[in-house]
Amino acid sequence: MIEAKGLRKVYGAKTAVDGISFTVQPGKVTGFLGPNGAGKSTTMRMIMGLDRPTSGDVTINGLHYSQHKAPLHQVGALLDAKAVHTSRSAYNHLRAMAATHGIPNARVDEVIEMTGLTAVAKKKAGGFSLGMGQRLGIANALLGDPQTLILDEPVNGLDPEGVQWVRNLARYLAGQGKTIFISSHLMSEMAQTADHLIVIGRGKIIADTSVDSLIESQSRKRTLVRTSETTRLSELLARDGVRVEQNERETLEVYGVEPIRIGQLALDNRVLVYELTPLTSSLEEAYFQLTKDEVEYHSHISGGPAAPGGPGASAVPDGASPAGVAANSSATMEGIQS
Numbered sequence: 400m401i402e403a404k405g406l407r408k409v410y411g412a413k414t415a416v417d418g419i420s421f422t423v424q425p426g427k428v429t430g431f432l433g434p435n436g437a438g439k440s441t442t443m444r445m446i447m448g449l450d451r452p453t454s455g456d457v458t459i460n461g462l463h464y465s466q467h468k469a470p471l472h473q474v475g476a477l478l479d480a481k482a483v484h485t486s487r488s489a490y491n492h493l494r495a496m497a498a499t500h501g502i503p504n505a506r507v508d509e510v511i512e513m514t515g516l517t518a519v520a521k522k523k524a525g526g527f528s529l530g531m532g533q534r535l536g537i538a539n540a541l542l543g544d545p546q547t548l549i550l551d552e553p554v555n556g557l558d559p560e561g562v563q564w565v566r567n568l569a570r571y572l573a574g575q576g577k578t579i580f581i582s583s584h585l586m587s588e589m590a591q592t593a594d595h596l597i598v599i600g601r602g603k604i605i606a607d608t609s610v611d612s613l614i615e616s617q618s619r620k621r622t623l624v625r626t627s628e629t630t631r632l633s634e635l636l637a638r639d640g641v642r643v644e645q646n647e648r649e650t651l652e653v654y655g656v657e658p659i660r661i662g663q664l665a666l667d668n669r670v671l672v673y674e675l676t677p678l679t680s681s682l683e684e685a686y687f688q689l690t691k692d693e694v695e696y697h698s699h700i701s702g703g704p705a706a707p708g709g710p711g712a713s714a715v716p717d718g719a720s721p722a723g724v725a726a727n728s729s730a731t732m733e734g735i736q737s
């Protein structure tokens with residue numbers, strides 16, 4: 400279980416994460432959803448002890464990352480693994496990592512198999528495609544058979560088969576009772592993978608709910624009504640203060656009331672209705688509604704957003720990534736190996 404309480408991270412003048420509290424439960428896939436710059440990666444880095452919170456606290460199974468005696472068995476993470484630059488083969492990289500943590504080679508074979516890397520395991524990881532790099536990052540995260548898995552945008556740049564694979568893996572591991580926390584800026588992806596969603600915008604939590612409840616809470620209640628007496632039914636509804644729109648002939652869209660109320664009103668007034676269909680927003684619409692004021696715009700004209708390590712960044716020594724964390728800098732990857 401991951402528990403964050405009042406978690407906050409300020410970089411200079413920028414509040415990346417603004418006092419958020421949430422719990423990520425075992426046995427579920429929890430999606431961490433938000434537009435670019437919302438604070439997802441910063442939160443995940445704080446969970447993994449890579450960034451020190453400005454205030455607040457976050458624990459994994461009751462302890463800070465650094466307090467765990469065998470962290471690799473507690474939590475594995477793939478953080479921002481866009482590329483893996485190493486001259487070692489995937490196999491040797493994982494073996495070196497396993498050796499430093501007393502993990503048997505048999506587990507290396509297992510994770511290579513699980514992540515579909517068998518055919519390329521002896522090849523240099525530096526030459527891997529994006530998808531293979533992601534798989535290696537996930538293999539790395541799975542090495543200690545951790546109870547908790549944290550994946551930051553794991554499907555970015557993957558082909559449909561890779562996306563499906565990550566989805567199945569997440570669901571399989573959650574089914575085994577593990578805590579799975581996955582970030583994404585794509586609602587469509589999360590809707591198919593997650594049981595629960597934590598939505599973040601500009602460093603603040605804007606929803607912490609099940610996928611179904613999110614749709615329910617965001618969708619404006621609308622009913623499609625087909626009747627040959629649109630004018631009469633519109634007048635009857637309007638008399639009750641109900642908003643009605645006529646889009647096509649014999650078709651009304653009625654807002655904010657249950658279909659049964661419309662049906663009853665029609666029946667009481669002997670108006671023939673031949674269709675009453677509740678309309679719900681898609682999850683994508685619900686997400687857009689929720690985050691439309693929270694999107695952060697960056698100018699990329701003069702160098703883009705502040706680079707990590709910029710003013711006010713917390714001091715994490717180069718190559719000091721905790722074991723079990725895959726990252727996209729070669730320095731960090733080598734730091735893990737050594």
Ligand SMILES: Nc1ncnc2c1ncn2[C@@H]1O[C@H](COP(=O)(O)OP(=O)(O)OP(=O)(O)O)[C@@H](O)[C@H]1O
Pocket residue numbers: 410413414415416433434435436437438439440441442584695704705706707708709710711712
């Ligand atoms: N080291 C840093 N120094 C200064 N600002 C930072 C640093 N790291 C992140 N930020 C800023 O904090 C905010 C949150 O960034 P973060 O990377 O956590 O968002 P995100 O939700 O993961 O976004 P994305 O989907 O684009 O990766 C952004 O405005 C970002 O520019």
